[in-house]
Every structure is written in structure tokens, then in C-alpha cells.
Amino acid sequence: MTMVHIATKAISRKSGQSAVASAAYRAGDVLDDAKYGKTHDYSKKSGVMSSDIVLPFSLKALGVSVDRETLWNTAEAAETRSDSRVAREWLINLPYELDEYDRHQLAINFAQKLCDDMDVIADVCIHRPVMKLPFDPNVPPSSKYLREGEENPDPxxxxxxxxxxxxxxxxxxxxxxxxxxxxxxPFEWSNKKRKAHDLPSSMQEIKRVREMWVDTANKVLAQHHLPLMDARSYKDQGLDQQPTIKMGVEATAMERRGITTEKGDTNRAIKARNKLVADNHIKQEADNERRISALRKGLAWATEKNARLPGSIGGTKQRADFAKHLSGSSEPHITYCTEQNNRTAIRVDDTKRCVEEAKSGIAWAAKRCENLPKRCDDTKQRINGTAQANNKLTQRIDDTKQAIEGITEAIGKSNIEINKATERSARPAPNPFDDAARRARAARLDRQQRQVDRDTRANRHKDERIFEYAERMKLHLAMRLIQRHHNSMAISWAQGETIEDAPDKFDKRQVAILSEFAKRLGIEDKDKALGFRDHLQQVGKRFDYTLVENNKSIIKLLRDPKAERERYLALIKHFEDFRDDIDQKRATFKTSIINKLGGSAGDVGRLTRDVVSSFNYTEWLTDYIDNDNHPAEARKCAKEHLADTLDKTCQQFKFAFRDMSSLPTTQRKAYSETLKAALETFTEQYDGKLSESQHRALQDGLESYQHQVSRTNAPSRGFSP
Known part of the structure; x- marks a missing residue:
């Protein structure tokens, strides 16, 4: 069975700890601590295999990224109390049977579950057993991870x-x-507050996280056909085993250097006790099985022989009477019967001897069991001696008082378990002739086997259901992609349908995204060579694990267009607020220049004011697009709006020049000069960014205006009087 170890502790200012320093040490990194004005340099720390920042999916969906230094300095800045808990650490043992890549993926997957479950950000650092320095390729694997002077680290x-x-x-x-x-x-709340919010206690929460870790690890171990973890305690597993106590960093280092410690002695005594109990249990089971098997054979033989005795004796007498009746003399036959009776007596003696041997075997088994209490008492005395040593250590070292009390408590529990083991060992061995006990054991084994069979069938059915669900989901996604243009999937704008009427359908933007995705994968809406069902099956096969992992945003869009639309609108709301602001500024500016141009001048005046105000408007849009701090989706919307604004401005130039002749003479000059100056500036600023159609609109408007001017200045063709 793979070892299970998961522990948690708080990083607290009360203990003189810093989140930045803790992160730098675990990652072997160099981090600047803004709160304390220090630089924590652990770049020379050995044993760090990898370090990753894991964000919850809610942040990943928004495209947020953060580095280690910013993360923990921000976490420190959010705490104002002098005794605040600034971080929490979860320490997990990774299965050494896995390779480096699988261990890394397992740690990241478990951290991702923690992030999504608790809504936190995680900093995952994987450490290996400390390597011996300098590294020597000739060092055997058993000592590959030693430090200088260390003797027995765990590889x-x-x-x-x-x-x-x-x-x-x-x-x-x-x-x-x-x-x-x-x-x-909520994990950091007190138990009183958790109870007020109908949450389990912190200890129950830790057990839940422990089970989550075991489930996550077992899925990976099962894929590699490795022994699985068991999160239950020895007591819950029904094992008469006592857990060892925590050694700590200092005691572990001393033991590795050959220095005996009190905690090490305690663990060695506990391990010896566990081994003794396990060996005695195994040996007792083997001896009992062997004796019971032998006694069963003897009992069967004796039963068979005894069953024959009445019949043999009666048969002999009948044969003697029959022989006497035939011959009139019974002496030869009496002799024969006597011999038969002697043989029967010998068989009875043999049966008695077998019974005596069975009794002797039972006495031998009982005598063997009598030795167990003495051995358990010896183990109890050694552990009691360890407890006394720990009490002395408590008096000498005040700083480790709490740890020693924990050891004493553990030893007390060990004594209770030893007493229970002694009582169980002192019980007489089960009677091998007790058929009820044998049948009960057989029935228990049958029940266990039936439970295993039921669990196996349930797991098989569960796997089949999961596979069927995955296949149905593939076909569902493929159908929605193929029929994205259909009225049942997309909003029917031509029929007056709106987003409010059909929130679960694709809008124009989403249809365009899906069309680009299908084009990139070479997926056609229809395949003339195949029927609809075959084409659907073919496209569904494309939705494998790699495609889904690399296109999560598309998969979310296919499954729930409403949620994707809401997320998109939330991202572009920043630009919409910005656009409303600059639209208001533009309207104010246009109002302020009416009097300067000599009046409103109708449609021509409105178009001219739109053209003049477009310069500041487009500059504001350009600055927004160039700002990398704005969301990418919002900047994309700004680019589209800028392109629409430029196109609209070109058309406004065209219509303003074309209708210039409709203005009164008093206003025509002011507006025409303003419009020509604006056109010159606009052409210089956006000449390289305009399309051919936009250039054509500007040219058409200017030619129309020049034609009007030439007609106005041409001499009259009428006859002079």
C-alpha cells in the first residue's frame, strides 16, 4: 500500500513568519519583501524540482496571470493585524513509484482542486530527497540522495x-x-463561525481534503497499476498497529547522523511492537490453520472408523449364527469372529489414540498462546521506559513541552492497544471441532467476496456510463458546431428574434467564432459524400482529449452560449463605459463650436461638426487600444469601433461636400473652409490606414464640391440686351 501523508499548517506573523520568505524558501527563489524591506535569497537551495503558480479557473477565464513576488507581497499587504495568518501550507508526500512527470502532474492537479474548492491561489513547489553534494555517478542508488555526513535518509x-x-x-x-x-x-474561520454558517468543523474539513488527495492520487496510481492509498486509520482498517510519532526536522537530522534521540527510541519501540504483534498474528494464524487442518483430517478418519464399528460387530455375529446353522458346529466360526473382534478392538484403540493426539495438539496451541502475554508485557515495559525518558526530556527542554506531551499521549494510547492485544492473545484458541465457527467464517468470506463482486460490477457500470456520456457529449458538440447557422441554434435576426428572446442561441459574434474554428479544423457543415448521421459521427470523433484541452473556450461556447456571452459582455463593459464617456465629450465639443462656425447650418453643419470632432475621438480610441492593461476583448472592440468611425467619417466628408451648395452664402464660406482644412489634416493623419473605398468617398465628395464652385464662378451664357 502506498504511504498516505498530508498535513497542513498556517504561516503566521505571530510566529515571526512571512509569506514572501516562506514562498522564496520553498521555491528556491529570490524575492523582494516590500513589507519588511528585505530580499530573501534562497537561490542556492538544493532539492527543488519545480515551482508553479496555480490559479482558480475563475481567474484563468479572465486571462489573469501573476508572478510569485507580486502574489505574496499582495497577500502580505492585505493583512493588517500583527498576528495575521498570511498563508497556509499543505504538505503532501508524492508516490515515489511514479516518474517525475506524473508526480508533477499529480501535484498540479491536486493544487488545482484546492484552488477551485477553496477559491484561493496556490504556489506548488516539489522537493526531492536531498542529493549528496557533489554528485557522484558512481554512488549506488540507495545513497543517491544523501547529504554529507548523513547515513539513512529515505530515498x-x-x-x-x-x-x-x-x-x-x-x-x-x-x-x-x-x-x-x-x-x-471559510477554511480559516473558527469552528464557532463555521458552525453558525452550517459548515463542518475544521478537523472534518481537513479529513475531507485528505480524502480528496487520496482519491486524486489513486486515480493516477490505478492507471499505472500501482498499490492504492488508504486514507483510513489503522483502527478503522481493523489493524492492531500503532502509528509512529512525528520526528521533526532536528530529531530526523540527528538520527541520520547516527545520534540517538528520544523520539527515535520511541518510534523504534513502536515499530518493534508493531512487528512483534504482526509476526505473532501471522504465526498464530499459520499454526492454527495447520493444526485445525490436521485435526479435521483426524476427526474425519475417526468418525469414519467409528461409524463402521456397530455394523462390523453385528455382521460378525450374524455370520457366526448363519455358519452354525449350516454346519451344526460353530467352533471355526467362533474363532473367525474372535479374530474379527480383536481387529475391531485395535481399530477402537487407534481411534482413541487419534483423539488423544488431537487433544495434545489443542494443548500445544494453547501453550503457544500463553507466551504472547509475556512478550506483549516486555514491549509494554520498553514503551513505558520510553515514556519515562520522554518525561525527563520534558523537564530538561521547556521549548519542546507540547511535543513531548503529544508523545506521552501517543504512548498511553499504545498501552491501551497493547492491553487489548494482550487480552485477545490470552484468549484460548478456537475449538477446531466447532462447526458453527467454521461456517460463520465461511459465510463472512462469502459476504466479503459478494461485496467485492458488487463493487466491481458497480465500477464497471459506472465506467460504462461515463464512456457513454462522453460519446453522447461528443455528438452533441459536433451537432451544435455543424448546425451553428440553423434557426434552432442561431438567433433569427431577420425574423425579429433578439438575445432576450433566445438567450441560449448563438449570436452573430459567436457564429463567426465557431465558423473560424470549423474552418481551422477543416470541418464542413455538410459532406455530400456522407449522410448526416455518418458526417456527424465523423466530426464527433474529432473531439478527442487533445482538441478539448486546447480549445476550452470553444467547448464552453458550444455548451453554453449564454454563459459565454455574459462573460464576454462583462469583459467589454470597460470599453462600453469608456465609449459612453468619449461620446459625451464629443457631443459637448460639437455643441461648443456651433457659434464659431456661424450657426447650426442643418445637415451640412451636423456633418461638418462630426468631421471636426472625429480627430480627438479617434485619438482617444487609439490610446485605449494601445493600453495593454485593458482586457484583450475590450481592445478588440475598440479596434472595430475605430474602423467604423473612420469609415463613417469618410462618408460624412463626402455628403458634407456634396450638399455644401445648399447653405446660405453667409455660412457657406465658413463651413467650406473648415471642411477643407479638416480634410487636409485627416488625409495626412490616416492616408496609409484608409481603404480604397474610403479614398473613393473622399475623392467623390471633393470633386462634387469643386464642380459646384466652378459652376458658381462660370460667366452667364445668356444674350446681352
Whole structure:
């Protein structure tokens, strides 16, 4: 069975700890601590295999990214108390049977579950057993991870430090990371507050996370056909085993260097006790099975022989009477019967001897069981001696008082278990002739086997259901992609249908995205060579694991267009607010120049004011597009709006020049000069960015205006009087 170890502790200012320093140490990194004005340099730390920042999916969907230094400095800044918990660490042992890639993926997957479950950000650092320095390729594998002077480190000690935030992340201005200063995550609440919110206690929550880790790891172990983890305690597993106590860093280092410690002695005594109990249990089971098998054979033989005795004796007498009747003399036959009776007596003696041997075997088994209490008493005395040594250590070292009390408590529990083991060992061996016990054991084994069979069938059916669901989901996604233009999938704008009427259908933007995706994969809406069903099956096969993982945003759009639309609208709301603001500024500016141009001048005046105000408007849009702090979707909308504005401005130039002749003479000069100056500036600024149709609109408007001027200045062709 693969070892299960998961522990958690708080990183607290009360203990003199810093989140930035803790993150730098675990990642072997160099981080600047803004709060304390220090630089924590652990770049020379060995044993760090990888370090990753894991964000919850809610942040990943918004395209948020953060580096380690910014993350933990922000977490420190969000805490104002002098005794605040600034971070929390989860320490997990990674299965050494897996390779480096699988261990890394397992740690990242578990951290992702923690992030999504608790709404936190995680810093995952994987450590290996400490390598001997300098590295020597000739060193045998058993000592590959030794330090200088160390004798017995555990080469299986691959583990991950998962440092998580104690507050839920939020998005600040310009897509920056922030933390809610008023609310801790529910895991950090007191048990009283958790109970008031109908939440389980912190101990139950830790057990739940432990089970989540075991389930996550077992899925990977099962894929590699490795022994699975069991999160249950020895007691829950029905094992008479006592857990060892935690050694700690200092005691472990001393033991590795050959220095005996009290904690090491305690663990060695516990391990010896566990081994003794396990060996005695195995040996007792083997001896009992062997004796019971032998006694069963003897009992069967004796039963068979005894069953023949009455029949044999009666048969002999009948044969003697029959012989006497035939011959008139019974002496030869009496002799024969006497011999038969002697043989029967011998058989009875043999049966008695077998019974005596069975009794002797039972006495031998009982005598063997009598030795167990003495051995358990010896183990109890050694553990009691360890307890006394620990009490002395408590008096000498005040700083480790709490740890020693824990050891004493553990030893007390061990004594209770030893007493229970002694009582069980002192019980007489089960009677091998008790058929009821044998049948009960057989029935128990049958029940266990039936339960295993039921679990196997249930798991097989569950796997089949999951596979069927995955296949149906593939076909569902393929059908929605193929029929994205159909009225049942897309909003029918021509028929007056709106987003409010059909929120679960694709809008124009979403249809365009899906069409681009289908074009990129070479997926046609219809395949003339195949029927609809065959074409659907063919497209459904394209939705394999790789495609889904690389196109998660498309999959979310296919499954739930409403949720994708809401997320998109939330991202572009920043631009919409910006556009409303600059639209208001533009309207104010156009109103302010009416009097300067000599009046409103109708449609021509409105078009001219739109043209003049477009310069500042397009500059504001360009600045917004160039700002990398704005969301990518919002900047994309700004680009589209800028292109529409330029196209609209070119058309406004055209119509303003064309209708210039409709103005009164008093206003025509002011508006025409303003329009020509604006056209010159506009052409210089956007000449390289305009399309051919936009250039044509400007040229048409200018030619129309010049034609009007030439007609006005031409001499009259009428006859002079």
C-alpha cells in the first residue's frame, strides 16, 4: 500500500513568519519583501524540482496571470493585524513509484482542486530527497540522495509544498490582482463561525481534503497499476498497529547522523511492537490453520472408523449364527469372529489414540498462546521506559513541552492497544471441532467476496456510463458546431428574434467564432459524400482529449452560449463605459463650436461638426487600444469601433461636400473652409490606414464640391440686351 501523508499548517506573523520568505524558501527563489524591506535569497537551495503558480479557473477565464513576488507581497499587504495568518501550507508526500512527470502532474492537479474548492491561489513547489553534494555517478542508488555526513535518509521522500492564500482573490483596476481585506476564506474561520454558517468543523474539513488527495492520487496510481492509498486509520482498517510519532526536522537530522534521540527510541519501540504483534498474528494464524487442518483430517478418519464399528460387530455375529446353522458346529466360526473382534478392538484403540493426539495438539496451541502475554508485557515495559525518558526530556527542554506531551499521549494510547492485544492473545484458541465457527467464517468470506463482486460490477457500470456520456457529449458538440447557422441554434435576426428572446442561441459574434474554428479544423457543415448521421459521427470523433484541452473556450461556447456571452459582455463593459464617456465629450465639443462656425447650418453643419470632432475621438480610441492593461476583448472592440468611425467619417466628408451648395452664402464660406482644412489634416493623419473605398468617398465628395464652385464662378451664357 502506498504511504498516505498530508498535513497542513498556517504561516503566521505571530510566529515571526512571512509569506514572501516562506514562498522564496520553498521555491528556491529570490524575492523582494516590500513589507519588511528585505530580499530573501534562497537561490542556492538544493532539492527543488519545480515551482508553479496555480490559479482558480475563475481567474484563468479572465486571462489573469501573476508572478510569485507580486502574489505574496499582495497577500502580505492585505493583512493588517500583527498576528495575521498570511498563508497556509499543505504538505503532501508524492508516490515515489511514479516518474517525475506524473508526480508533477499529480501535484498540479491536486493544487488545482484546492484552488477551485477553496477559491484561493496556490504556489506548488516539489522537493526531492536531498542529493549528496557533489554528485557522484558512481554512488549506488540507495545513497543517491544523501547529504554529507548523513547515513539513512529515505530515498522515497518526494513531496510537494502547496502554499495557498488565506483570502479569496479579486480583480482590481487594470486587471491587477487584489484580495478582499474584509473576509478570510471559510477554511480559516473558527469552528464557532463555521458552525453558525452550517459548515463542518475544521478537523472534518481537513479529513475531507485528505480524502480528496487520496482519491486524486489513486486515480493516477490505478492507471499505472500501482498499490492504492488508504486514507483510513489503522483502527478503522481493523489493524492492531500503532502509528509512529512525528520526528521533526532536528530529531530526523540527528538520527541520520547516527545520534540517538528520544523520539527515535520511541518510534523504534513502536515499530518493534508493531512487528512483534504482526509476526505473532501471522504465526498464530499459520499454526492454527495447520493444526485445525490436521485435526479435521483426524476427526474425519475417526468418525469414519467409528461409524463402521456397530455394523462390523453385528455382521460378525450374524455370520457366526448363519455358519452354525449350516454346519451344526460353530467352533471355526467362533474363532473367525474372535479374530474379527480383536481387529475391531485395535481399530477402537487407534481411534482413541487419534483423539488423544488431537487433544495434545489443542494443548500445544494453547501453550503457544500463553507466551504472547509475556512478550506483549516486555514491549509494554520498553514503551513505558520510553515514556519515562520522554518525561525527563520534558523537564530538561521547556521549548519542546507540547511535543513531548503529544508523545506521552501517543504512548498511553499504545498501552491501551497493547492491553487489548494482550487480552485477545490470552484468549484460548478456537475449538477446531466447532462447526458453527467454521461456517460463520465461511459465510463472512462469502459476504466479503459478494461485496467485492458488487463493487466491481458497480465500477464497471459506472465506467460504462461515463464512456457513454462522453460519446453522447461528443455528438452533441459536433451537432451544435455543424448546425451553428440553423434557426434552432442561431438567433433569427431577420425574423425579429433578439438575445432576450433566445438567450441560449448563438449570436452573430459567436457564429463567426465557431465558423473560424470549423474552418481551422477543416470541418464542413455538410459532406455530400456522407449522410448526416455518418458526417456527424465523423466530426464527433474529432473531439478527442487533445482538441478539448486546447480549445476550452470553444467547448464552453458550444455548451453554453449564454454563459459565454455574459462573460464576454462583462469583459467589454470597460470599453462600453469608456465609449459612453468619449461620446459625451464629443457631443459637448460639437455643441461648443456651433457659434464659431456661424450657426447650426442643418445637415451640412451636423456633418461638418462630426468631421471636426472625429480627430480627438479617434485619438482617444487609439490610446485605449494601445493600453495593454485593458482586457484583450475590450481592445478588440475598440479596434472595430475605430474602423467604423473612420469609415463613417469618410462618408460624412463626402455628403458634407456634396450638399455644401445648399447653405446660405453667409455660412457657406465658413463651413467650406473648415471642411477643407479638416480634410487636409485627416488625409495626412490616416492616408496609409484608409481603404480604397474610403479614398473613393473622399475623392467623390471633393470633386462634387469643386464642380459646384466652378459652376458658381462660370460667366452667364445668356444674350446681352
Amino acid at each position: 522515497r521522500n518526494f513531496h510537494a509544498h502547496i502554499l495557498v492564500t488565506t483570502r479569496a482573490p479579486t480583480i482590481g483596476p487594470n486587471k491587477t490582482l487584489a484580495f478582499d481585506p474584509k473576509l478570510k476564506t
